[in-house]
Amino acid sequence: MAQANPTNTLEPVPLPEGVQGIVSDWSSDQRAFKNVPWGKAMMWIFLLSDTFIFSSFLISYMTVRMSTTEPWPNVSEVFALTLFGRKIPLILIAIMTFVLISSSGTMAMAVKFGYEKNKRMTFILLLITAALGATFVGMQAFEWTKLIVDEGIRPWGNPLGAAQFGSTFFMITGFHGTHVSIGVIFLLIVAAKVIRGDLDHERPGFLTGRKGKYEIVEIMGLYWHFVDLVWVFIFAVFYLW
């Protein structure tokens, strides 16, 4: 029985593409998400659940706004700022949008330099991303202070119109701001791991005990881009409606 051992040929079998690829990836006892580290797949699943949470908030906001008989406050004027002696509508929110998009850009580049194992550039870009995120949260704190102290807006009512304005505003932007704040903390943790060389030397993580790898920069990036993604929807349906 002298047969050639077929396992000797170590040529990797190419994975089928398209719909056939979906079927073959999902069938049999095997990992469904090929070419993706499990941590990244899990982050995607988490982000999917978070999508449903934020969508529930935004759809509830739509429902209460459409059903209220009180007039909705003029959002464009509520969030206007007086700059250089001129009242500019919605300018603070526009600046916050640009800050968050910029942080997404630096994060994407941090992921790229991470996979190139460029420790210094990854560290610097992660710090810039964290700084932009902190700036965003700071501006949001300023916005909340202005609304609560100067305009007298409360979750249960406000002098400008429908009470639902305050409740949905604080709920949605508060939940989003919490996500940004948690993201900033995790960016700083990942940045520290990068510059200490934990990922180069595959040192086990403090919490999980798993080997350090540069894929954690990409997983961090997925979370951060998601925070930016949610802001795109909040900006469109809350501030521009």
Add this chain to the structure above:
Amino acid sequence: MAHVEGQQHPIGIYLKIWGLLFVLSAMSYAVDYFHFQGYLRWFLIIVFMLLKAGLIVAVFMHMMWERLALMYAILVPTLLLMVLLGIGALEADYTFLTRGVFFMRQLL
């Protein structure tokens, strides 16, 4: 070198998308600044919103380079939210109607 499961793309694409997102954000801000109203306002807001969301997910989150199995696992359930959106809109219209009837009776 061992098999690397990572996403490596030239830096240029990130910078281009970054610039594009800036332009799209500026345009959606312009919709408010120049006081577009009615269906045109809605159309522009939704188009810019979906374009920005698509660019972030496709390029920054690397979804366009993933296999279809992951793409469908994440994107198809999201589409179900359209049902919730429809239910919310129906419910809101009904609530608005009943509130209108109730407050009218009080006035009479």
